[in-house]
Amino acid sequence: MKKQSLVKGAFILTAAAFITRILIFTNTIIQSRILGPEGIGLKKMVMPFMGLMMTLTTIGLPVAISKLVAEADAEGNRRKVKKILIVSLTLTGSLSIVVMMFSVLSAKAFSSYFLTDQRAYYSFMALIPMIPLGAISGVVKGYFRGMQTMSPLALSQVFEQIVHIVFTYVLVQLLIPYGIEYAAAGTVFSSVIGEAFSLLFLLGVFRRTHFSKFHVPQSVLPHITKGKTILMELLQTGLPTAGSGVVMSAARSLQPIMITKSLAAAGVSSVMITKQYGMLTGFVMPLIFFPAFINQSLKVTLVPAISEANAKNNIKLIRRRINQAIGAALLVGVPSTIFLYLFSSELMTVIYHSPQAASLLKVIAPFYLFNYIQTPLQSALVGLGKAKIEMMNNIIAAAVTLLLIYPLASNPQLGIFGVIYALSIGGLLETFLHFYFVVEFIDFSLDFSNIIRILAAGTFMGCSSKIIFVLLASGFNVGYKTLISILLSLGIYLMFLVYLKVIQHSDIIRIPLIGRIWTSLFPVK
Template sequence: MKKQSLVKGAFVLTVAAFLAKILIFGNSIVLSRVLGPEGIGLKKMVMPFMSLMMTLTTIGLPVAISRLVAEADAQRDRQKIKKILLIALSITVSLSILMVFLSTIGAKIFLPYFLTDQRAYYSFMAMIPVIPIGAVSGVLKGYFRGKQTMNPLAIAQVLEQIVRIWFTYVLVQRLLPLGIEFAAAGAVLSGVLGEAASLLVFIIMFRISQQRKLRLPRPAWSQVTRGKTIVMELLQTGLPTTGNGFGMSISRALQPIVITKSLALAGIGSALIAKQYGMLAGFVMPLLFLPGFINQSLGITLVPAISEANAHGNLLLIKRRLNQAIGVALIIGAPSTVVLYLFSLELMTVIYHAPAAAPMLKLLAPFFVLNYLQSPLQSVLVGMGRAKTAMINNVLARFITIMLIYPLASNPKLGIKGVIIAMGMGVILETLLHHSSLVKLIGFFLNGQTIAKILAAAMAMGYIGRTFFVLLCSPRVHLGVPISLVVGIIVSIFVYIFLLNMLKVIRKNDLARIPLLGKLFPFWH
């Protein structure tokens, strides 16, 4: 199976993630109609357990596998790739068996203490089969990422959602007469079947990608217990990745508590606190993270690409790939930030009917342009075997953010603005920590000229787009805010692409490497 370039791999995953998001949205519509809010509530109660169990079972090994496979592939060490897969499967399957046993035995004993509604027990039991399926699937995901072949991941991601939607409709409808708790369990089981379909894709693609079966000779099985070097290499990346996930979970749990307590100290009533926090967490943050497909896709493709270059000791290639990834991330992130800032009132009004949330979006959006730098910087640290450094940077930034929320949000003059400022400072701090780590590690510095061109094009785009929007909303034209907003943003995008071409940020050679897009903009050829 052919290896893909960094840009092409990221593009494939971005398109797949976009399609998956649409399907997830469609699935939520199906669920809301056939299951209702009560059933959805029962299903949602067990979702945190699923996330925790998968974290404990995979212990960050998919990321570690992608790094080690990329390095071994660069050195053409096929035997090491076999050992990596065998050891990783041994670890994850063993952990998944243990987790299934503990979950099955302990469900009746411990769940009453954690579930507010005991009817969610059936959803929890329906979730258990996903543990071994997800464990094997995670290993194969890491393998394909390491081989820098992203098509299997993209196909599996889309198929998983299609299977999930179909089974959701069928199972929930059939189980609903037995009770809402069984219907909710059917919805959970649909997700498990979707994951199983995804695993089936990985297995088929894995067999296709091998000219001969990837199987260790019989004497090599005895080497599994002696593969301490590979185990240590896997855990060196896997454990910090797991620690990073736990740190994120803890900070997410603490943040709403600190925010609400701090706002109460500022003299804000409980009803207003709930409203303000709801607008921030439910309206502002989803919009800010909406263009994050590119960050996730770049993070997945960059780790093995950097590991491969690192295996060859090619420092110049590492720096070039990082600057390339940052450029791609900013090409998406900069205009997104400008649009969210300039059209904050219109977006909040049209999408959420919540114009009161617009000042929050306008204040936080400029900070988040740095968020697009974080994923490439962190991925390079992980790709070079510095996952522990990345974890320390992330955990430190998140907990400093929480510490800043208290003095700022409890100030009556700031209130919810204090929360936003603290979050913005956290974004800045995390980005600076990752950047300073790479400066020390490889002497990396950002390409200021390219960044300046992208930011200039984004600001010019925003000015022209906003002017066009105002013209469409004027009494002479008066198309209405929703239509004017859509047209204004579309015009902004085309202006932005034209400016990037004029400034030679994107050249026809770059465009040729991205599937489909080159045909949409023939004036670049």
């Protein structure tokens, strides 16, 4: 399989990520309809621990593998590539066995003590088979990234989510008669099955396209014993990444514990805690992060763009690229935030059949507008070679969030809203810390003129959407009224962006496939 250029590889992964996000969102809707907030809560209580398990198992090796494989392949050293794979698989395989055994032995006590609701035990047990699968998958994915062949990774992502959706529906239907805790465990195990099929797909591609490049030894022991140098190279790159990953995964894993304990202190029953946590993490947060897909694309493109300009010491270009990225993110973030705020009740009712979650969405949506500024600033710090500072900012924000959860959420007058305020304050702090250090390093200033014009276009759009919603005939279904209002007001938003010269002719024409068609519809000079 041929190597792919950086641009082509990034485009393939971005397109796959967009499709994957849609599939994940679809799966979330299916689960919410069948399980309700209580079942979603049981599932979401254990999912954060998956990141911690995988970080402890892979110890940052996928990143290190991609780096070392790329270097070895550039040198034409196939022997080294083979050693990297053997050492990596041996190390992650051994670690996965240890983590699996510990998880199985501690599952009962862990779920009953830390997660408040003992029914989460079944979901936790269903998650454990993901450990060895994720370990092997991480090595294989690191290899494909190092060989700069992104198509298999993109296809495996989509394939995994399709399998996940199918098995979610099948397993939940089979297990729901036995109780909500078993159905929730079924949704967790469906993700394990999806990962297994994804791994089988990648191994099949590897065997067909890359396996012929290697002579597989009858015994891997000599390669392991002679692979000390490879191991040290892997750990040199992997451990710093793992350190950051452990801290962030631990923070995310502690969140459900802190939240459940805090809400219990506020006098909320265990069943209601599970429902409220399910509404927040299973209904509200997926809606908040769905349009934030643009941030993932910016992470891919901005870091190398900033690195390149920084290598040339072109500070002016760095500032311009950061402002361009922030502008691009806000073009999506502003209308998304406005729609989520104005149509919170309609969206929650139509998508999840859970109108009671609308108040949570309405409170949190405005705060997460800053996330569209945070991501470009975070990528800028990494591109400037300040990854340690970016990591410290993340750790400080995560620590502040955890410290605020208990005093806010344990207040009976706030309850679950205290959790929202804690998460929002942590997100705002991280944004301001990133901004402070970017200003410190390159004397950066935001393009307020562009931001104000985007906000103005978004305000006109929001007013238009509510007017359209009111004017539509009462015979329309609420879902159709909401959809029509959003689509028509988006057209108004685009026209205002063109009129206010936020979108220029040069920007439009660069859009792949549809750029020239669009310029004929919006002839900006």
